[in-house]
Amino acid sequence: MDFHRAMAALRTALADSSRAQAAPDLVEQVLDLVRPSIGLAVPARSRNGAATDSVAGWYGGLPGLPDGVPWPEHRGRPMTLLAQLDCAALAPLLGPEWTLPRDGVLLFFSEEWFHADFGTGPGDDGCAVLHVPAGAPRRDAPAGTGVVPALPLVAAPVLAAPDYTEPELAALFSADPIRVMGLATEIRDRLPTVRHRVLGWLDSQLAGPAGHRPLLALEAEEGTAWGELVGVSFWIGGPDLTAGRFSRVRRVLEVA
Template sequence: MDFSRAVAALRAALADSSRAQAAPDLLEQVLGLIRPSIGLAVPARSRNGAPAGPVAGWYGGLPGLPDGVPWPDHQGRPMTLLAQLDCAALAPLLGPEWMLPGSGTLLFFSDEWFHADFGADPGDDGCAVLHVPAGMPDRTAPPEATVIPALPLVAAAVLAAPDYAEPELAAVFSADAIRVMGLVAEIRDRLPTVRHRLLGWPDSPVTGPAGRRPLLALEAEQGTAWGELVGVSFWIDGSDLAAGRFSRVRRYLDVA
């Protein structure tokens, strides 16, 4: 992705917007908060049953864990693998904007029973994100583990815009809420809709754990039963993201 060119194209597309014309300073402020991200989706199948497009990861499945790395658990119960992402396949999509390891696989685990303690903020510790070498053989699931049938994921680079409720827009929102809501909604409507998103901003108007930014947001797919939950997202501290540390990632549950 040529991030600067993509933002410039979005700015040009908004030239006919009455909201943008009425608030050029606000427009530039929101555009300055645009982030690169990767949209992930389960692809349509070709005639021979193969995914229609290069596979950049998997929703569910079994993890490739190196010897000596235990299957993550929460209070003795094995977590569920929600997603596994191929860093080498994804990194070229964002080029210099890529903020994650350039190789290996990222594994996203979640407490299937949602019993983790939320504590004082919206996040909880019922998750684990592991960065492991690529090509590891699949680990057999331990007893009691829920295994989601593996679904391939294809990826595309997309822009992501903040919601009007983000703290970065709090000052202008308090001054002119209607104008901010209208312009932000129009900008978000002009960007692609994705089912799952890596990096960027959250698609739902949620406020994640304090001091953290979205890492991966997932919606339920085939083989997943979340009841009233409509999404599970993983959040990371900015300094941890820059350093490639995933030991303090927290989870947020989006309830309908």
């Protein structure tokens, strides 16, 4: 993604907006918070079992785990793999805006019943994100572990804008709630919505842990059994994101 070119196109698209014309100072302050992201989707043809090209990862499935890497557990019970992302396929989509490892695979696990306490510590023991080498041998899930049917994911770079409820807009919103709400909503409406997203902002109004940013947001797909939950997002602290540390990732759960 050429982030600067994409931002220029967004500014051009806002040129006919009466809200933007009436508050150019506010527009720039909201646009300063727009972030690059990657949208992920399951191609329609893959749902019928057809082959899919340019796979950038998998929703569910079984992980490739090197020998000696244990399957993540929560209180002695193996977690379920929700997604696996191919860093080498995703990194070129964002270029210099990509802050994650440029090779290997990221594996996203969560305890199956979403019962884990978030606690007061820096991490969340009900989820785990592992960065493993590409090509590690696929490992069968431990007995009794929920396995989400594997669905291929294709990827495309997209801009992501904050909702007016985000803490980063709190000061502006307090000073001018009507205009900030209108501007933030209009900017988000002019950007594509995606089913699953890497980095950026959430498409919902869910608040994440203080000091954290979205790492991966997932919606329920066919074959998952989340009950009333419709989305799971993984969040990472700013310094950990910069350093590529995944030991303190936390989750946010979205209920219908």
